[in-house]
Amino acid sequence: MNLKGLSLIRLEENTTIKPFDCGNLSPQIDLNDFLFDKAKSYLKEHLATTFIIESNEKTFAYYSILNDSLKVEQLDFASKSAFQRFLKKLVSHKKRHLESFPAIKIGRLAVSKDIEVSGLGKMIINSIIDYAINLNEKCACKIITVDAYSESLGFYEKMGFEYFTENDAEESERQMFLDLTPIIKTFQETSKSIK
Numbered sequence: 001m002n003l004k005g006l007s008l009i010r011l012e013e014n015t016t017i018k019p020f021d022c023g024n025l026s027p028q029i030d031l032n033d034f035l036f037d038k039a040k041s042y043l044k045e046h047l048a049t050t051f052i053i054e055s056n057e058k059t060f061a062y063y064s065i066l067n068d069s070l071k072v073e074q075l076d077f078a079s080k081s082a083f084q085r086f087l088k089k090l091v092s093h094k095k096r097h098l099e100s101f102p103a104i105k106i107g108r109l110a111v112s113k114d115i116e117v118s119g120l121g122k123m124i125i126n127s128i129i130d131y132a133i134n135l136n137e138k139c140a141c142k143i144i145t146v147d148a149y150s151e152s153l154g155f156y157e158k159m160g161f162e163y164f165t166e167n168d169a170e171e172s173e174r175q176m177f178l179d180l181t182p183i184i185k186t187f188q189e190t191s192k193s194i195k
């Protein structure tokens with residue numbers, strides 16, 4: 001996509017937030033309100049860091065990220081075997097006693113409704129993945145988590161996110177995750193073959 005004229009900035013306390021609207025549905029109203037009413041106080045209280053993609057005139061998209069820790073016991077699995085399958089998929093046998101996974105959470109992510117052919121959402125997810133890969137050089141991070149609105153489940157599925165459980169299938173928000181281990185492995189193998 002053409003990013004000419006767009007900048008990526010980190011929201012600061014003195015940032016002037018340019019006009020933004022990601023839609024009229026209730027989840028989207030919440031996302032609009034967060035940017036204008038809450039993002040700065042989350043920054044001040046170290047609860048979430050917000051990044052904005054903007055032109056001179058308007059906000060094209062924004063996202064907020066924060067550190068997370070996924071406590072396995074908090075996940076609501078349908079059965080013990082579903083829980084065991086989940087753990088087996090994520091970690092090798094000997095470490096399966098782990099109680100939590102280090103994570104980065106996508107607190108909010110929204111793209112302006114005025115952008116017809118976007119690609120921005122995908123670009124943002126890729127930049128969060130890049131950030132998480134680099135973070136792993138200094139501080140381990142196993143997964144990216146998101147509580148996804150039902151309207152955006154298809155988007156996160158396309159980005160490779162999975163559901164923790166089917167128990168929240170009827171909820172308005174579902175817990176999803178992206179396992180970074182296979183992505184980092186592929187990244188390392190690709191880097192080696194380029195050298």
Ligand SMILES: CC(C)(COP(=O)(O)OP(=O)(O)OC[C@H]1O[C@@H](n2cnc3c(N)ncnc32)[C@H](O)[C@@H]1OP(=O)(O)O)[C@@H](O)C(=O)NCCC(=O)NCCS
Nearest residue numbers: 022109110111118119120121122148149151152154155158
């Ligand atoms: C969900 C959202 C962030 C996606 O951003 P976007 O810039 O429109 O997405 P992209 O154009 O990068 O789409 C990437 C891929 O996902 C698909 N996709 C995008 N939104 C989708 C949706 N709601 N359902 C299914 N697929 C979707 C696109 O078709 C594209 O597929 P492709 O790679 O095969 O071409 C954006 O539509 C949005 O802000 N929606 C309103 C707020 C919201 O729901 N945010 C999520 C909060 S949890």
